[in-house]
Amino acid sequence: MSVSADYIAYLTELFAPLGRIRxxxxxxxxxxxxxxxxxxxxxxxxxxxxxxxxxxxxxEAEGLEPFRYEAKGKLAQMNYYRAPDEALDSPALMHPWARSALAAALRAKK
Structure with missing residues (x-):
């Protein structure tokens, strides 16, 4: 598994209107x-x-898949789902999804 610096830079710019992104x-x-x-x-x-x-x-209504990984020979799942591909090209489409994720993160923090 890996992540490119260019992709992280793109996402940081995409999410910048929502707050301080790191x-x-x-x-x-x-x-x-x-x-x-x-x-x-x-x-x-x-x-x-x-x-x-x-x-x-x-x-789930959009058919988006959860993040899954293998650990100790078993498939595990986390509370993260793939973002819609079409939203990755548009801040207007992405921001409602991101705000929903931020709300879930805030609820988890409490």
Whole structure:
């Protein structure tokens, strides 16, 4: 698993209107933070956004896949779902998805 610096720079610019965006290398990819809320992960240049019981159905209704990985020979899943491809090309389309992920991250923090 990896993540390119160019992709992280693009995502940082895409999410900049939402707050202070920073990335941190983790588990072979990167975590994205907005104003210190961990709201997204990037693995192999694929963006996954934070979900919980409040917004998961929105992602599933679009047919978006959860982030899965293998650990100790078993498939594990995290509360992050792939971002819609069409939203990656448009801040106007991405920001509602990102705000939903930020809300899930805020709920998880409490």
């Amino acid at each position: 990335s941190k290398r983790m588990f072979g990819g990167a975590g994205l933070y907005c104003d210190e809320l961990f709201f997204a992960i990037v693995i192999d240049d694929v963006l996954y956004l934070k979900v919980d019981e409040h917004n998961r159905a929105q992602f």
